[in-house]
Amino acid sequence: MEYLLRFIQTHETFRLPEIQALADLEGIPMEVVSYSLDSPFCTLKLPDDDAARRLLSRSITAKAIYALWGSGANYPALHASVVETSTPWWPQFQGQTFKFTIDSFQGSRTHADICELINSFAYMSFTGPVALKNPDLRFCVLEDWAFDAQAHGSSTPQHLYLGRLVGTSQREIVGKYDLKKRRYISTTSMDAELALITANIALARPGAIFYDPFVGTGSFPVACAHFGALAFGSDIDGRAIRGKGGRNLRANFAQYDLAPGFGDSFVADLTNSPLRPGRYLDGIVCDPPYGVREGLKVLGHREKRVGPVYDGPDAHHLQPGYVPPKRPYSFSAMVGDLLAFAAASLVEDGRLAFWMPTANEEEVRLEVPGHPELELLSV
Ligand SMILES: C[S@@+](CC[C@H](N)C(=O)[O-])C[C@H]1O[C@@H](n2cnc3c(N)ncnc32)[C@H](O)[C@@H]1O
Structure with missing residues (x-):
């Protein structure tokens, strides 16, 4: 019919x-x-x-x-x-x-x-x-x-x-999740409507485990939890997750009565992921850092170093207040790591839905990357 x-x-x-x-x-x-x-x-x-x-x-x-x-x-x-x-x-x-x-x-x-x-x-x-x-x-x-x-x-x-x-449809919820009314946002928070569409494309649903490795203020996990998924997130910058004065990632879930859909969050660099290897994620939804306004950085030294650094009896990384060093990274390498992570951690028929710019700062078109173990469904 x-x-x-x-x-x-x-x-x-x-x-x-x-x-x-x-x-x-x-x-x-x-x-x-x-x-x-x-x-x-x-x-x-x-x-x-x-x-x-x-x-x-x-x-x-x-x-x-x-x-x-x-x-x-x-x-x-x-x-x-x-x-x-x-x-x-x-x-x-x-x-x-x-x-x-x-x-x-x-x-x-x-x-x-x-x-x-x-x-x-x-x-x-x-x-x-x-x-x-x-x-x-x-x-x-x-x-x-x-x-x-x-x-x-x-x-x-x-x-x-x-x-x-x-x-x-559910178009009326776009207003409910509008960033203008959200408790905790930043300059890079993803638009609510686009986050909800992304969660739909990635098949967020009850009983599914979803993960955002660049979680920031949590726009994607909030959208996934709206559709019933259990949503986790991590970010290299703990300040993004913790927020200030009660305005933080967790508060966004609480604002929409989605606390049961918040798996948890942790501080981690996608390129050095602490997650247990294995296929247990039903979906990954994210917008990786584009490196446009701020250079892209990941954990590590500019020069290759082996072993801990000492300037006294204790190694640097064991001293209080230790801030790990960072090194510059490229967007294409980051997306390559994201695809490799997805290929290794998604269940069969699990989906990765992510945002990327169509061109770099020199207006050169960026190709949509592929991975031999992932099928491209839509661009
Ligand atoms: C475009 S923002 C994501 C914003 C997020 N979708 C939101 O709605 O708030 C990219 C995030 O990636 C984080 N990030 C940058 N490099 C990273 C890395 N190597 N591993 C994990 N997170 C990283 C940044 O701290 C930033 O919060």
Whole structure:
């Protein structure tokens, strides 16, 4: 059966990877019938309404999903398609309360227009009363207007759909996790919406163990815990984790009542990871340091040294207040280490979802790195 997915028209390149990940997570067979980066409307084949509802239930890049009752390039074509497609379905919905709305993408309608358009579907002759609050059935006429079309005098959208609402997404939580309202953030905290999308793409879910090796203020683990995962994090800089005056990584979990989803945090350098080797991580989500504003550093000496350093009876690293030395490192080496760590510690079908810049400071394009034991799913 065909369904119409109403995406947001932003973060376009993340939309299909997120929906495909959610289909994989729910074990839903899904066929994309039509999709374009320039449009928020996508048609899909799905087994049934229940699958459509489950597919959308935790999406961030989609708003809603509709059973597709018809589509066309103009209103006469839409009505013809509605009659042809949906007539057999009308009897099962007789007697239910219903409501019609209009969703005009890149367009607007006057109140009079809206009433006239809704009335033009009167031939469907539903007998149930109209209910504006909590109706049993919600129909939506979705109009796809070309960019700026109305400003240039056009009075017709470029495509139209009629859908019966089947399910909605979790877009409303984007506001809840907004960084402006978060207890503890820094200049490098990841945007809440993007962290939630990343957690979806990585399949964060109840019973799964997730890890962020560059945790900072914890945007990714918070997003993973929202979707039910047990989330750990580490950072080379303990100050990032500890924060100040009660504003810290742990406080962010507490703010959203996610304390049970906080595994723990520790101070560590990814390139010298203290974690027990083995495959026990279901997902790794992170944004490694890009080394753009501040040079990238990892633990170690500039010159290769063997053994501890002494300037008295005790070795340096055993003295109180010891600060380990750091040496410069390159972004590509860091990403190489991240991929090697992921290949060695993810369970089978576990996912690594990470952010990287598309170009370096000299505007030279950075290639997406690969690893022989990892399959590239999406860029
Ligand atoms: C881009 S920030 C991550 C921000 C984080 N996602 C957040 O939402 O707050 C990168 C983090 O990596 C840490 N870092 C830098 N080098 C590291 C290393 N070698 N191992 C582990 N963490 C490192 C930095 O201290 C910084 O907190």
